[in-house]
Amino acid sequence: MPVKGVSRVGGLGTAAVLSGAVATAAVLTSCGTTTNSAPEQPSRAVPAESPSRAAPSRSSTPSKSATPSKSPTPSASPSRSAPGPVQLPPLHADFDYQIGGAYPPPAGVRIVSRDRTALPAPGLYNICYVNAFQAQPDERASWPADLLLRDADGEVVVDEDWGEALLDIRTAAKRQRVAARVNRWIDGCAAKGFDAVEPDNYDSYTRSHGLLTANDATALIALLSRHAHARHLAIAQKNTVELAGLRKKLGLDFAIAEECAEYDECGEYARAFDDRVIVIEYSDSGLRKARSGFAGKLSIVRRDVDVSTPGSADYVRKMR
Numbered sequence: 001m002p003v004k005g006v007s008r009v010g011g012l013g014t015a016a017v018l019s020g021a022v023a024t025a026a027v028l029t030s031c032g033t034t035t036n037s038a039p040e041q042p043s044r045a046v047p048a049e050s051p052s053r054a055a056p057s058r059s060s061t062p063s064k065s066a067t068p069s070k071s072p073t074p075s076a077s078p079s080r081s082a083p084g085p086v087q088l089p090p091l092h093a094d095f096d097y098q099i100g101g102a103y104p105p106p107a108g109v110r111i112v113s114r115d116r117t118a119l120p121a122p123g124l125y126n127i128c129y130v131n132a133f134q135a136q137p138d139e140r141a142s143w144p145a146d147l148l149l150r151d152a153d154g155e156v157v158v159d160e161d162w163g164e165a166l167l168d169i170r171t172a173a174k175r176q177r178v179a180a181r182v183n184r185w186i187d188g189c190a191a192k193g194f195d196a197v198e199p200d201n202y203d204s205y206t207r208s209h210g211l212l213t214a215n216d217a218t219a220l221i222a223l224l225s226r227h228a229h230a231r232h233l234a235i236a237q238k239n240t241v242e243l244a245g246l247r248k249k250l251g252l253d254f255a256i257a258e259e260c261a262e263y264d265e266c267g268e269y270a271r272a273f274d275d276r277v278i279v280i281e282y283s284d285s286g287l288r289k290a291r292s293g294f295a296g297k298l299s300i301v302r303r304d305v306d307v308s309t310p311g312s313a314d315y316v317r318k319m320r
Helices: 014-025 172-192 202-207 214-230 241-250 266-272 284-294
Strands: 095-098 111-115 125-131 164-166 196-200 234-238 254-258 277-281 299-303
Touching: 095 277, 095 299, 125 172, 172 196, 172 214, 196 214, 202 214, 202 234, 214 234, 214 241, 234 241, 241 254, 241 266, 254 266, 266 277, 266 284, 277 284, 284 299
Parallel strands: 095 111, 111 125, 125 196, 196 234, 234 254, 254 277, 277 299
Antiparallel strands: none
């Protein structure tokens, strides 16, 4: 969802996060291969569990230094089909971010991201947004109490910018349970005919006051990646530039980066994902900076921070 600032890895810094996360990633099994094969044809839509909120997420608060967590184990909801080829988004194609509400895409758009409760846009490359690492306010009560992250006083840890409870992914057993629920949403995305999935809040560990680690996050994203590929969906890394170097080990196919120009991160994403990067800026200055360095190379759009729909007083969508 729209960002509020960029997440940074504090303490020992990015090198420490990567060294710990690499240890976890090294034991992961293959997450499937990606090719540019034809997209899967849409099938019947399935009802969503409940609507998702309409705004991207990142934290402006530096994280505590990450420490290793237990190695991940296989997903609690294994796919019934073998991993197969997926279709990747076209390079530096016009993009529209519609997670705040679906509407007819502007002329020239070839890629669109919509909430999992919406239908894909006919004839375009469609990305399905799911909130994978936090519980939205209207869904919090439906999550088991022990899957909400709690501090030493037993209080639920909340992303204050969006009022969302962080999910507790500190153990393999809890990650399996979280993945089982998110994977049902991914199944719904596949059934509706989406081409890819966008699991948001991969960087939640940076907002956990040191309770979660980069290893916890990478272990869960690997479970989701494996399941998405089994459903013939590509999977995006959402933000979290400090973990971009692990994308091949984790099976992540492309990146969706909010404000990477504003924070001088677009080059890191471009190198890690071979230019298969979708950039969303939330200011005119960010858009200008993104275009000056990456126009014709990455997919770039300027949106309003609430990702409003046309007709709203806050609606902004610019390509230049």
